[in-house]
Amino acid sequence: MSVVEVWWGRVGDARPELAEDLNAVERGRLAAYARDGDKARFLVGCAIVRRVLGVQLLMPPASVRLDRSCPDCGRPHGKVRAPGVELSVSHSGELVGVAFHPGVAVGLDVEVVDPGIDTDALGSVSLADVEVEELGRYDGTGRARAFTTYWARKEAVVKATGDGIRADLRKVVVSPPDQDARLVEWAGYDGTVRLVDLEVGSRHAAALAALTETELTVHSIDAGPLLAH
Ligand SMILES: CC(C)(COP(=O)(O)OP(=O)(O)OC[C@H]1O[C@@H](n2cnc3c(N)ncnc32)[C@H](O)[C@@H]1OP(=O)(O)O)[C@@H](O)C(=O)NCCC(=O)NCCS
Ligand SMILES: [Zn+2]
Known part of the structure; x- marks a missing residue:
């Protein structure tokens, strides 16, 4: 059995202090979003990634090293990667989700x-x-x-x-x-793909894929408290 943690934040969890943990590349991307909703979703996604990994790695969120480089063009808009963990970020409408697994590649998608x-x-x-x-x-x-x-x-x-x-x-x-x-x-x-739908209410649909033969168990976790302070 393979356990995937999916941390869920909301647009309303965004607050300016969360941006203090972002690196220069992320600050640049945050500044480039024209719409407030896009800014908030990106910020909450970055904050979940950094705060969850900060707890796991026993380091401040700002010190977590992330690689966002795109394999095609090198610009920092690719699948976010960190050493020793597989993750996938998705945002749409009110929701921002990040899936984590210690070794199996995962893909998360949420859509309004x-x-x-x-x-x-x-x-x-x-x-x-x-x-x-x-x-x-x-x-x-x-x-x-x-x-x-x-x-x-x-x-x-x-x-x-x-x-x-x-x-x-x-x-x-x-x-x-x-x-x-x-x-x-x-x-x-x-390859082998395990796929499950995730329950995210009537206004969104969400699914999680993992490149494994093993059955998936998904732990959905509210990121609100993690983002609140
Ligand atoms: C990744 C992709 C499926 C996202 O779809 P979406 O529904 O619009 O957006 P989501 O919110 O679900 O996902 C966004 C996240 O996907 C991740 N992502 C980006 N490229 C990815 C890829 N190739 N595979 C998996 N995840 C990817 C990023 O972490 C991003 O989060 P971020 O905002 O923190 O950077 C789509 O944008 C895509 O395929 N982009 C790559 C296309 C491409 O090859 N471009 C080449 C440019 S040179
Ligand atoms: Zn690219």
Whole structure:
């Protein structure tokens, strides 16, 4: 059994003091966000990563060394990495989540369920034919939710491998939204993926993937107290 910790913060947890622990690169990224919501989500994500690892490594959050370099261009917008731990950050709407595991690569994705989402347009670039057909069984808000479930499951998988949206999401085929989350097939990928949906309320959908054969247990932890002082 493999235990993944997922720490959840909220946009409302953002406060200026949290930025004191950020390094120069993170401060630059924080300053570059135009919208307050994006700033808050990024800040809370950085703070969860630094504070959780600070406790684990017995060091101040500001001293935790993180590598955010993108394997394609070298700029600091890649999957965040730290020695001795695997992690994955995701933010959307009210929620910011960070998944941690000591040795297995993880991918977390949380998405707001937007009732006005254009599921036809987005589905044409992200869903396999069998998934488009399945989505056709849903209407209205149910369809938005079903699509977002598909999307979060697929993104969790491609975030675990580090491919991100460079991967063709139409080839990352996952189980139907009303069934337990599972990677059905991904042509060209021959590794093992464990996938689970996470319960995050009706306004968001979230999924976690881990590159392991072992069954996953997820501990969801409220990051509020960690961020409050
Ligand atoms: C990663 C990605 C899937 C994020 O999707 P999203 O739903 O918009 O955003 P999320 O909030 O869920 O995830 C953002 C986090 O993903 C992480 N991330 C970035 N690239 C990643 C990758 N290739 N794999 C896994 N995680 C990645 C970062 O830690 C980021 O958190 P940060 O804001 O603290 O930096 C998407 O932005 C992506 O694929 N980006 C890379 C695309 C690419 O290859 N770009 C090349 C640029 S040169
Ligand atoms: Zn890049």
